[in-house]
Amino acid sequence: MLAYVIQRVFQSLLVMVVVAFAAFIVFNFVGDPVDNMLGQETSAEEREELRKDLGLDDPFIVQFGRFVTNAVHGEFGISYRLQRPVADLIAERMPATLELVALSAVLALVFGVPLGVFTGINRSSWISQLILIVSLVGVSLPTFVIGILLIYIFAVNMGVLPSFGRGGVVEIGWWSTSFLTVAGWQAIILPAVTLSLFQMTLILRLVRSEMLEVMRTDYIKFARARGLTDRAVNFGHALRNTLVPVITIVGLNIGSLVAFSIITETVFQWPGMGFLFIQAVGFADVPVMAAYLVMIAFVFVMINLIVDLLYFVVDPRLRADKAVAAGN
Amino acid sequence: MALLEVRNLRVEFPTRRGVLVAVDDISLEISEGEVLGVVGESGAGKSMTGSAIIGLLEPPGRIAGGEIRLEGERIDNLPYEKMRRIRGAKIGAIFQDPLTSLNPLYTIGRQLVETITTHTDLSEADARAHAIDLLSEVGIPAAERRFDSYPHEFSGGMRQRVVIALALCVNPRLIVADEPTTALDVSIQAQIIALLKRLCRDHGTAVMLITHDMGVIAETADRVAVMYAGRIAEVGTVRDVVKHAKHPYTEGLMGSIPLVGHDVERLTQIEGAMPRLTEIPTGCAFNPRCPKAFDRCRTERPDLLQTDGATQAACWLYDRETAYV
Numbered sequence: 001m002l003a004y005v006i007q008r009v010f011q012s013l014l015v016m017v018v019v020a021f022a023a024f025i026v027f028n029f030v031g032d033p034v035d036n037m038l039g040q041e042t043s044a045e046e047r048e049e050l051r052k053d054l055g056l057d058d059p060f061i062v063q064f065g066r067f068v069t070n071a072v073h074g075e076f077g078i079s080y081r082l083q084r085p086v087a088d089l090i091a092e093r094m095p096a097t098l099e100l101v102a103l104s105a106v107l108a109l110v111f112g113v114p115l116g117v118f119t120g121i122n123r124s125s126w127i128s129q130l131i132l133i134v135s136l137v138g139v140s141l142p143t144f145v146i147g148i149l150l151i152y153i154f155a156v157n158m159g160v161l162p163s164f165g166r167g168g169v170v171e172i173g174w175w176s177t178s179f180l181t182v183a184g185w186q187a188i189i190l191p192a193v194t195l196s197l198f199q200m201t202l203i204l205r206l207v208r209s210e211m212l213e214v215m216r217t218d219y220i221k222f223a224r225a226r227g228l229t230d231r232a233v234n235f236g237h238a239l240r241n242t243l244v245p246v247i248t249i250v251g252l253n254i255g256s257l258v259a260f261s262i263i264t265e266t267v268f269q270w271p272g273m274g275f276l277f278i279q280a281v282g283f284a285d286v287p288v289m290a291a292y293l294v295m296i297a298f299v300f301v302m303i304n305l306i307v308d309l310l311y312f313v314v315d316p317r318l319r320a321d322k323a324v325a326a327g328n
Numbered sequence: 329m330a331l332l333e334v335r336n337l338r339v340e341f342p343t344r345r346g347v348l349v350a351v352d353d354i355s356l357e358i359s360e361g362e363v364l365g366v367v368g369e370s371g372a373g374k375s376m377t378g379s380a381i382i383g384l385l386e387p388p389g390r391i392a393g394g395e396i397r398l399e400g401e402r403i404d405n406l407p408y409e410k411m412r413r414i415r416g417a418k419i420g421a422i423f424q425d426p427l428t429s430l431n432p433l434y435t436i437g438r439q440l441v442e443t444i445t446t447h448t449d450l451s452e453a454d455a456r457a458h459a460i461d462l463l464s465e466v467g468i469p470a471a472e473r474r475f476d477s478y479p480h481e482f483s484g485g486m487r488q489r490v491v492i493a494l495a496l497c498v499n500p501r502l503i504v505a506d507e508p509t510t511a512l513d514v515s516i517q518a519q520i521i522a523l524l525k526r527l528c529r530d531h532g533t534a535v536m537l538i539t540h541d542m543g544v545i546a547e548t549a550d551r552v553a554v555m556y557a558g559r560i561a562e563v564g565t566v567r568d569v570v571k572h573a574k575h576p577y578t579e580g581l582m583g584s585i586p587l588v589g590h591d592v593e594r595l596t597q598i599e600g601a602m603p604r605l606t607e608i609p610t611g612c613a614f615n616p617r618c619p620k621a622f623d624r625c626r627t628e629r630p631d632l633l634q635t636d637g638a639t640q641a642a643c644w645l646y647d648r649e650t651a652y653v
Contacts, residue, residue: 219431222423230412237431241432316435316480
């Protein structure tokens with residue numbers, strides 16, 4: 001198992017290097033940073049001077065090495081638009097995005113999994129049918145439409161929840177949280193629901209189809225034949241067997257939550273990384289874009305790594321592959 | 329009083345093209361400690377009968393008529409929760425494929441303990457001790473150490489031993505064993521059958537042994553019911569059915585078994601195939617394939633009749649009023 005972990009960590013590092021490379025190319029070849037930084041009437045000598053100062057005359061590989069070294073230290077240069085270090089900007093925006101994503105993921109799991117189990121077990125009840133129809137809406141409506149719809153209902157018509165911003169935040173060190181004030185909670189509900197709805201319905205449908213699959217297996221029939229209670233059969237035996245695919249999808253989806261949050265953050269003017277990224281795109285703010293790219297890749301890679309390790313916790317067959325191969 | 333009594337059981341499957349009758353008006357009895365073999369081709373309704381008895385017919389299949397009594401109490405119309413308490417505790421079950429009967433994610437020990445504590449008041453520790461005893465009893469070497477092993481760490485034969493331990497762990501009065509050896513190697517089959525036979529004798533457990541393997545039946549069962557197209561064709565003691573079969577179907581079935589040491593020119597073969605549930609012929613379901621069929625067989629359906637031998641057969645040949653043929 002240790003070998004497997006090391007192998008996966010190594011693969012993750014490789015992926016990060018490739019992504020960093022892509023980000024670096026974007027950073028360097030979209031335009032000449034020197035042109036951006038100096039005016040039209042600078043002399044060629046001054047340009048060379050700056051080029052040298054910035055290390056832009058070094059060979060490509062050296063520059064890339066420096067970019068990676070800086071990125072590892074969390075330095076991504078200076079934002080063109082805001083003239084501040086990108087690392088600071090991201091650190092400011094990250095709590096907002098992570099809190100939004102975390103709450104969405106929790107909502108998606110807390111509602112998605114039990115509803116999936118319910119509809120999987122009570123296949124033909126009308127409540128299941130209703131849930132499935134509603135979930136179809138969740139899968140098919142685009143996030144921004146749901147967001148705007150929710151704003152229209154709860155912010156414009158009923159006026160009970162704010163339509164933009166984070167409301168009240170409390171600073172804990174460098175982290176600013178919405179979870180400690182009523183206004184913060186009010187502000188995060190709509191974007192979190194918007195962001196989670198798609199994932200929730202996806203998880204619901206996945207858990208349901210996996211449950212239907214597992215309920216047909218012999219070991220479930222045998223568990224019933226042993227007279228185990230419904231609760232033990234459905235949750236102890238069936239649900240746990242659906243977990244491997246569910247963990248995979250949930251893991252990938254938390255990654256997409258971070259990515260999808262661009263749209264939700266834009267709709268709700270949520271001051272997170274996604275919103276920062278959209279603004280950066282509008283301004284061709286390459287350092288911010290590159291940093292965002294690397295950040296998202298890092299989140300995906302980390303989640304994948306955790307997912308792979310969770311398989312071991314859930315499925316003993318993976319743990320013992322080596323023993324089986326050795327004929328034990 | 330018989331331990332298990334099945335009276336006029338009828339199992340139906342409503343489908344879009346009408347109702348299919350998988351088990352058609354069968355009656356059978358199993359006494360305490362008795363091994364009843366149920367044989368027949370695939371689709372003859374043997375497994376359906378077994379599933380109906382343990383109350384686990386897969387929907388939309390349902391019991392459409394008749395009754396099932398265990399120790400005199402009707403169990404075919406019990407609410408789910410009451411039937412659940414009987415399953416595992418009074419009626420155990422063993423299924424065909426040991427590779428898929430055990431939940432791959434839990435240790436065999438946990439699956440045993442869970443079954444025991446569901447049906448008894450034993451503490452976790454007592455249940456564990458009992459489970460380890462059972463594992464040794466079914467022939468798992470180093471049971472104490474293997475207790476925490478996962479199913480995939482056992483071979484097929486060992487897993488079927490675990491399945492047997494699971495079926496027996498609360499000492500049920502009856503075990504419905506549905507093709508318990510079909511998925512196993514021939515060399516393992518004999519061991520498992522011998523084990524099942526020994527355990528059930530030791531525990532005084534009756535067995536309903538469902539199989540299509542006459543060899544297994546001949547070796548294990550006390551009595552045999554031969555099923556054909558959802559009905560019982562012939563029933564009697566193993567000896568009588570194997571040696572002196574009376575129903576033309578059973579005769580054909582016995583003639584088709586190769587025996588080592590018997591110098592038979594050709595094995596007999598029953599022409600044709602068992603009808604599908606959608607097109608069961610009127611009269612006796614076997615009449616299109618029966619070499620001895622006569623007019624009455626094509627119009628009227630025979631019930632079990634006492635034959636001139638020791639068995640009962642559903643065949644007009646043995647109706648005294650038509651004995652002129």
